[in-house]
Amino acid sequence: MTTPETRRALVPALLLAALAASLAQTIVIAALPTLGRDLDASPTAVTWVLTAFMLSSSVATPIAGRLGDMFGYRRIMLVCLGCFTAGTLVCALGVRSLGLLVAGRALQGVAGGVFPLAFGIVRATLPATRLRGIVALLSAMFGIGGSVGMVVAGPVVDGPGTAWLFWGTLVLAVAALACAVILPAGSPAGAGRVDLPGAALLSGALVCLLLAVSQGRSWGWGSAAVIGLFAGTAALATAFVLVELRTAGPLVDVRLMRRRSPATTNLATLVVGAAMFGVITLIPRFVQTPAAAGYGFGASATQAGLVMVPVALVMLVAGPFAARLGGRVGSQVPLRIGAVCAAVSFVLLAVAHGHLADFYVAGVIIGAGYGLAFASIGNLVIESSPAEQTGVATGVNTIVRTVGGAVGAQIAAAVLAASASGPAPAETGYTTGFAAFAVLAVAALAVAATIRRPV
Template sequence: MQTMVVPALPDLRQQFGVSTTAVSWVLSAFLLTSAVATGVLGRLGDMFGRRRLLLASLAIFAVGTLLAALSTSIGTLIAARAIQGVGSATFPLAFGIVRDQFPRERVPVAIGLISSTFGIGFAAGLVVPGLIVDALSWQWIFWVGLAVILAALVAVWVFIPESAVRSPGRIDWAGAVLLGGGLVALLLAISEGRTWGWGSAGTLGLLGGAVALLVAFVLVESRLDRPLIDVALLRRRAVLTSHAAALIVGFGMYGAFTMVPALVETPTTAGYGFGASVTEAGLFMVPMAITMLFASPLAGRLGARTGFKLPLVLACVVGAAGFVLFAAAHDHEWTIYLGAAVLGVGVGFAFAALANLVVNAVDARQTGEATGVNTIMRTVGGTLGAQIAATIVASHQVTGLPVPAEVGYTQAFVMSAAAMGVAALAALAGPGHLLGGDRA
């Protein structure tokens, strides 16, 4: 649901008669609220029960999706997407449920399988909507999504028992407001920086406000006995390096998610690209989804034997290789498919390794908040990476044509490859040996 609106944005802009900047909020509103909700709902799941919060999360998601399907104005649709974002914090809750319900030896593979669904869903969200919009209308994107969400809600109700594992406490409203305000300001500055100008008063003001709010959040949380998010966890080397790696991996990987479809849709008259339709562009990402399906569980099995430092380092190296392939050889369709497949292995390994590293480094009662923060770091990194990649591409234009020059894409892919290399260094800085297991 995060990406399903992307192929429909041109249709939405035309139907509602709004600018490109206005319609981009259909995507940004979801991103902003999901980043905040991920950390908050993850912690609430630790406090009140993960099954209960997962049901509540899916119910909110369903309400937002229904409202989106019924929207008759851009304002209503943006509000609906914001509600959807609040209900999208499923991954931290799911990781906690797996840890509570599965035998210890099966947890790494299960977390790896769940992690793979992120990339699979991301790729599906770029392929399926083109078919839906062509055959029906953009509203059906949300009707189809609503059916899947309701099916998931029923499945959770029937098949998942509630866990007795709790981290008692009270709702830290001050922390929630400070964290939410800081993340919204940060992501808004990143999302709009390219449009407003990175040195504009609005962008700099939001960045300054974000820093002030997040510093205040850390100070407040460090003085509470039972905070919303235990910042003391960052003193654990495994947690700190995993969050740093998640930030940098997110920065690098979103370059492919956003740049590859744009590259292949470029008309061949520009001297590169394949003139692909929106649906065809989504198909270029299918190999990534397929390899992720197998790579994430494989990373779980490998990590269970060697520790998850090795899968994370391998993830970064393989991911860098995928971006190098994109940068060096994107003039044939088969090289794009191959690059996507290679990158899928890297991303699949990364998602599984990061989740397992964090889960192994914290107490079971802190699974939701710790994995929630890791997801936030990946989201912030991804937002920043996507915007910087788009800025690099947009800074190079083909003379006489309204399309970017090929060199812009090459530079953006090189940047992503470099980011994955830096992420490998962050992974190597984590505790333990590559073949010797993990220590907190």
């Protein structure tokens, strides 16, 4: 039985774990150029510091969610956070070795499993009256932690150095692991064997897809390697679906995932994730462009991080508001409002980006859009899935969000590359990018309009 003291500590413990995991994913983005110089590594090689985390997370997330459903969420949470802590230590000690850094980041990526496990714990432990608000806050924490990672990375890189990106994260990792010990053990849904063929096929499909998306620009979209990876994705995904349909205890209930509500929610997640992450990768690069290019502000990494502060702060407020609004009119409504906010903010950036104030104003609206959209998505996923499949359903949605983010980042990179005629992209590249992501946000709104409130 869960004691009142445990319940009071439960939410802060889960929020800390979610913050640490999401912060770790983005904290290296601003440091990649510095790491490349320190390690004498090419831009393509040093990108593996980000790619390794993403690939590992994509594999671990749905598997951790399913294992949590079967064997208990706390047990698997401790494993994920233990791997995260060990990987962070490897990164901190091996920051002068690209091989160790990539290995540590791959181990860190197991923390992706924290999100579905956290959703499973709150659904199994908290009363229904609190569930919506906590799910919304946990969902928003994915974006809040990512924004915080981008905010703090600049001052750390400009100050004590890149190693402290990992020493600081290690403090969070150890604290999250210590707090996770007090989480309720829960009652596993139990029985059955781990679907190893399904896990292997899904892992292979995700690795092929994310590797192709993340490396497509550097390897060449028409290269044999990238085309082969996309073909491998299709083959493995097809095999995965066929195996899951014939398995008594599947890793992912494909029949459930293809029902209208889960399918449209995941599609909305993919599109809005691509739009949001694409713009968030454009903004720091724009403000750091030297004014000699005819635009930009020559901002340092620290100043570029400060531009992201309004995004993180407003998300923190928008998440709980989305829960209250969703409780009254349905979670699909704040998702739609979030998509509208995203479209409006991206249009503003497309037409007005001559002053830093333009980015602060847009950041407030982006934060509202991100917080409303993803807080409501978490509740939509839970509302459309059986309690015993909470972990795997939210794990699949988390992976869809990761894929969307990777796609958005590559769209941003491709648009800028197409506009480049010198050392820096042309200003029109950014204008086109902001406008393109506004169109994606409108597409997300169209998908969200098809989601109906559960009865």
